[in-house]
Amino acid sequence: MGLPEMIKQLYAVTDEELCGYHEADIDFVKNLCGTLPETLETFWRTAANTQALHQVQDYWISPQDYRDKDWLEKCGYLVVLEENQGVCTAGIRKEDLGQADPPVYVSMDDKNWTLCAGSVSEFLQAALSYEAVFAFEYHPDDFVYWLTEEELKVIQSYLEKRPYKLHGWLDMELRFYSNSYDHMVAVMDCGDLEMIYGAASEKAYQKLIRILDGIGEA
Numbered sequence: 001m002g003l004p005e006m007i008k009q010l011y012a013v014t015d016e017e018l019c020g021y022h023e024a025d026i027d028f029v030k031n032l033c034g035t036l037p038e039t040l041e042t043f044w045r046t047a048a049n050t051q052a053l054h055q056v057q058d059y060w061i062s063p064q065d066y067r068d069k070d071w072l073e074k075c076g077y078l079v080v081l082e083e084n085q086g087v088c089t090a091g092i093r094k095e096d097l098g099q100a101d102p103p104v105y106v107s108m109d110d111k112n113w114t115l116c117a118g119s120v121s122e123f124l125q126a127a128l129s130y131e132a133v134f135a136f137e138y139h140p141d142d143f144v145y146w147l148t149e150e151e152l153k154v155i156q157s158y159l160e161k162r163p164y165k166l167h168g169w170l171d172m173e174l175r176f177y178s179n180s181y182d183h184m185v186a187v188m189d190c191g192d193l194e195m196i197y198g199a200a201s202e203k204a205y206q207k208l209i210r211i212l213d214g215i216g217e218a
Contacts, residue, residue, distance in 0.1 A: 001181070003043060003046075003047065003121075003124060003125070003128075004018055004046060004047050005181075006125065006128065006181050007047050007050065007053070007128060009180065009181035009182045009200065010128060010129065010132040010181050010182070010184065010200065011050070011052040011053065011132060011135065011200070012052070012137075012182075012200040012201065013050060013052050017050060017051065017052070018046065018047045018050050019047070019049040019050050019051070020044060020045040020046045020047060020048060020049055021044050021045070021048055021049045021062060021063050021064070022063075022064075023045070025062070025063035025064050025066075025067070026041065026044050026045060026063050028063060028066065028067060029063045029066045029078075032066060032073065033078060033094060033097050034097070034098075035097050035098050036078075036097060037092060037096075037097055037098075037099055037100060037101060037102050037120050038100040038101070039100060039101045039119070039120040039121050039124070040078075040080065040092070040120050043120075043124055044063060048060065048062070049062070052135065053128070053131070055135055056131035056132070056134050056135045057084055057131055057134035057135075058081060058082060058083050058084050058131060059081070059082045059083075059084060060080070060081055061079050061080050061081060061082060075091065075110065076093070076094055077089075077091030077092060077093055077094065077105060077107075077113065078091050078092045078094060078097060079091040080092065080104070080123075081127055083169075083170065087108060087170070088106060088107070088108055088169060088170050089106070089107055089110065090104055090105065090106045090107075090116050090123065090127070090169070091104065091105060091107075091113075092104055092105070092120065093105065093113075101119040101120050101121050102119065102120060103115055103116075103117065103118050103119060103120075104116045104117045104119070104120055104122075104123035106166075106167070106168040106169055108170075108171065114167070114168050115167055115168070116166055116167050116168050116169060117164070117165070117166060117167070122164040122165075123164075123166070125162070125164040126162075126164040126165055126166045126174065126176065127166065127169075129162065129164075129176045129178075129184050129186065130166065130169070130174055130176070130186055132184055132198075132200075133184050133185075133186050133196050133197060133198050134196075136183075136184075136198030136199055136200055136205075137198075137199075137200065137201075138198055138199045138200070138201065138202055138204070138205035139196075139197065139198030139199075139205075140197070140198075142218030143196060144194055144195070144196055144218070145194065145195045145196070145215070145216025145217060145218055146192060146193065146194060146195075146216060146217045146218075147187065147193040147194065147195050147215070147216050148193070149193070151215045151216060152187060152193060154211075154215060155177055155185060155187070155195075155211070155212070155215065156177065158211045159177035159178055159179055159185060159211065160177065160178060160179055161175065161176070161177055162175075162176040162177065162178065164176065170190075171190060172188045172189060172190040173188070173189045173190075174186055174187070174188050174189075175187045175189070179207075180204070182199060182200045182201055182204040183197070183198070183199035183200065183204040183205065183207070183208045184197065184198065184199075185197040185208070185212070195215075195216050197212065
């Protein structure tokens with residue numbers, strides 16, 4: 001499944017609602033950096049400006065931001081996502097921008113960067129999944145649940161483990177589970193296991209609840 005189709009299911013949007021950034025703004029960043037990874041440029045041109053993607057927990061850096069925020073130009077990384085309080089950022093090393101699908105790194109202090117995802121493709125899938133959980137219309141009353149290892153095994157037995165993850169975002173490792181993209185469970189390993197989940201439709205949510213009923217401590 002391509003990224004636009006994944007976004008449509010995760011964020012309950014139509015083809016008509018998918019929106020890319022202005023060509024002039026993308027070209028501005030491309031000229032500023034010399035080049036852009038093909039995967040990021042395609043995302044920016046086709047779907048990254050979709051309104052639903054910006055009604056989430058964190059802040060997707062736009063090409064326009066590179067005109068307005070001096071710190072982005074000075075950073076040694078092409079920053080693509082910033083945590084809502086600015087304590088965590090994810091970006092691509094500028095020396096890797098010539099690669100079609102380079103790795104993405106994360107930093108808590110804008111000085112020390114560690115690997116977050118093995119490619120832009122993996123990062124986008126994982127970050128879009130993570131952010132969607134905060135935006136889902138259907139979610140439990142208690143947002144975060146503690147999990148035991150045994151409860152995680154139950155989730156793994158009923159839901160497909162997605163082939164992407166995030167390392168080091170807010171000092172956590174995040175893995176994702178779902179049987180389709182209209183619902184998502186994010187499991188956060190920060191020494192202890194935590195879970196957040198939700199769905200884009202009531203039908204998908206009810207299917208998810210049948211699996212998760214009784215699992216986790218609020």
